[in-house]
Amino acid sequence: MKIYLKENGEWELFDVEKDSKELLERKILLGNDVCLGNDVRLGNDVCLGEGVRLGNDVRLGNDVCLGEGVRLGNDVCLGEGVSLGNYVSLGNYVRLGEGVRLGNYVSLGNYVRLGNYVCLGEGVSLGNGVRLGEGVRLGNDVCLGNDVCLGEGVRLGKGVRLGEGVRLGNYVRLGEGVRLGEGVRLGNYVRLGEGVSLGNYVSLGNDVRLGNYVSLGEGVRLGKSPIQIQGTKHLLYQYDYNQLGIGCEIHMIEEWKKNYKEIGKQHGYTDEEIKEYKLYIDLAAERMMKKEVTP
Secondary structure, three states: OEEEEEEOOEEEEEEOOOOHHHHHHOOOEEOOOOEEOOOOEEOOOOEEOOOOEEOOOOEEOOOOEEOOOOEEOOOOEEOOOOEEOOOOEEOOOOEEOOOOEEOOOOEEOOOOEEOOOOEEOOOOEEOOOOEEOOOOEEOOOOEEOOOOEEOOOOEEOOOOEEOOOOEEOOOOEEOOOOEEOOOOEEOOOOEEOOOOEEOOOOEEOOOOEEOOOOEEOOOOEEOOOOOEEEOOOOEEEEEEOOEEEEOOEEEEHHHHHHHHHHHHHHOOOOHHHHHHHHHHHHHHHHHHHHHHHOO
């Protein structure tokens, strides 16, 4: 088994068995049952755990550490200080920037690009062609579809699911369990609470804020933060143009004004809570009307 190491600024071919002393001097440690493809190039202070498999044309920078059972496809390049947990799998043509950290059982598809200092929790799965900007943080069990692109400093909570072709701007924050459909677009500094669900091709502008468990249907577009009021029981929010949601109930404003008592009683609201939410409905309706007539 042979690998390329830099010698006086040039890459030279070394035999792993015959040149073991050279590897030790460079602090290159290879675990048992390691398998390296052709034209593999290793920096100094590299550690490969037991059962690691590297494809052809792999490049590892200095201070790289790969855990047990890691699999790297062909033409993979890892920057300096990268650390991969156990049983991580990277597809072909993957590029990881400096200081990237991947937890155990992470899986990356082909043509994935991660910026510097990206950190992925355990069990994260990224589809083909995913792009993550510098400093992105993904919690455990996050799943991103193909061709997803996240800007710098994005944070995704545990169990988030993003459909194919999703685009998130810089410094977006998504709470645990958020679900975004295909083709969703979020601007910079958007904040979504826990359990938020956005249908396919929803578009939110910069600085939009949605509270916990808000749901927006397919194709909704919000340029600014919608109305949200957290009452005694459920969240009141603007679902769409001329529509309000309270909890899971979504109706036109006029229907709320007409039937708010009956809807409240059906959901176990007290008389005081029904009066409280009637005030919220009137307040939201007045604000939405002002937005509608603003030139």
